[in-house]
Amino acid sequence: MKFLFLHxxxxxxILQANILTQQECIDKTLKNHPDIKKLSLxxxxxxxxxxxxxxxxxxxxxxxxxxxxINTFVMPQSGHFNTIxxxxxxxxxxxxxxxxxxxxxxxxxxxxxxxxxxxSLYLGDQKALLAYSxxxxxxxxxxxxxxxxxxxxxxxxxxELYNQAKAFVxxxxxxxxxxxxxLSAMYIAEDSLAQTESELDKALSTLSLYMGEKIxxxxxxxxxxxxxxSTIEDSEVLLESILANNYEAKSKExxxxxxxxxxxxxxxxxxxxxxxxxxxxxxxxxxxxxxxQVGISINxxxxxxxxxxxxxxxxxxxxxxxxxxxxxxxLLLEDEMQRLIIDLKKFxxxxxAKEALLESSQATKDIVEARYKEGLxxxxxxxxASSTYLFANLGLLEAKFSINxxxxxxxYLQGIxx
Numbered sequence: 001m002k003f004l005f006l007h008x009x010x011x012x013x014i015l016q017a018n019i020l021t022q023q024e025c026i027d028k029t030l031k032n033h034p035d036i037k038k039l040s041l042x043x044x045x046x047x048x049x050x051x052x053x054x055x056x057x058x059x060x061x062x063x064x065x066x067x068x069x070i071n072t073f074v075m076p077q078s079g080h081f082n083t084i085x086x087x088x089x090x091x092x093x094x095x096x097x098x099x100x101x102x103x104x105x106x107x108x109x110x111x112x113x114x115x116x117x118x119x120s121l122y123l124g125d126q127k128a129l130l131a132y133s134x135x136x137x138x139x140x141x142x143x144x145x146x147x148x149x150x151x152x153x154x155x156x157x158x159x160e161l162y163n164q165a166k167a168f169v170x171x172x173x174x175x176x177x178x179x180x181x182x183l184s185a186m187y188i189a190e191d192s193l194a195q196t197e198s199e200l201d202k203a204l205s206t207l208s209l210y211m212g213e214k215i216x217x218x219x220x221x222x223x224x225x226x227x228x229x230s231t232i233e234d235s236e237v238l239l240e241s242i243l244a245n246n247y248e249a250k251s252k253e254x255x256x257x258x259x260x261x262x263x264x265x266x267x268x269x270x271x272x273x274x275x276x277x278x279x280x281x282x283x284x285x286x287x288x289x290x291x292x293q294v295g296i297s298i299n300x301x302x303x304x305x306x307x308x309x310x311x312x313x314x315x316x317x318x319x320x321x322x323x324x325x326x327x328x329x330x331l332l333l334e335d336e337m338q339r340l341i342i343d344l345k346k347f348x349x350x351x352x353a354k355e356a357l358l359e360s361s362q363a364t365k366d367i368v369e370a371r372y373k374e375g376l377x378x379x380x381x382x383x384x385a386s387s388t389y390l391f392a393n394l395g396l397l398e399a400k401f402s403i404n405x406x407x408x409x410x411x412y413l414q415g416i417x418x
Contacts, residue, residue, distance in 0.1 A: 092281030
């Protein structure tokens, strides 16, 4: 008994291990997909750009040295010029510290920080988009798996009807046309079954590519159907959630702030900067001596050929473009949300209709098939009843699949990754 119990437990663990959940697919995709790795590097690059911008706040120290093995020196003597050739060298250190540049450096730093936030938001959007794509493929696998079961039952039914028809033909109760018609219906069912298997294989292949690993043929999928009585109580609340959490909308909002900082930095270019400078040089030519310098440098651009003004105008236009791009994105998100809500309501009614049709068509199909066996119905009535039941069953699956896709899309718009 203990040995049997152990085997039962091991068998249960094996079955459980072969179940691939939707969340596992999402986690593996986010871990292995190259787009995630690429955008993660973009975030690191943007972080490095912040350090570059901050460097302008810090002292800039340069060391320089020069050696001339041959140097000609001119020496005036008694109204004449004598030349002497000798080697010479010099070495020195220069320091430059920015004191004030009318917030140009501060604006550039803030713009770089916004670039880092934008890169992080792009990464978040890609994660949400990949999670949504995985959910789509996972639902397609579930849909085609269930459709495959329906197709197999339909093919089995038509095979049984065809075998019955052949027996009736031998007994003289049916014509050869009856059997051939059912044979044609059986071939059509086989073709439809093959198409469903093909669609399932495509979805499994795509899901494998997303995850970066091969899905075993014996893998079972968890029925993660989220079809329930959930309704959109308040579209305004949903819209607020989308605008507040949608990664693409937030990235465009941050672009507005970034371009505002860049605009301020370009305007500050009109006023120049005030720098503290210091240097020390040791020089050995004909004579050996040291020089040092400490002071303040003021640089004010007087004329740049219109370059600074053009840059300011360019940044102002870019700032206005960013604002309009953000407003446009808000309109697109609201439009898509409204369309999804309308489709969600439509498919919920479709599910109710298909469930009622499935129930009635099942009863009709059973009655017609029973009458056919007694010779009271024609093969046309049997095929019609079978087709109605098949389409009702597949239509119900597709309607539920569409609802899942809509809810998953609304999750993506709200920045929900899991």
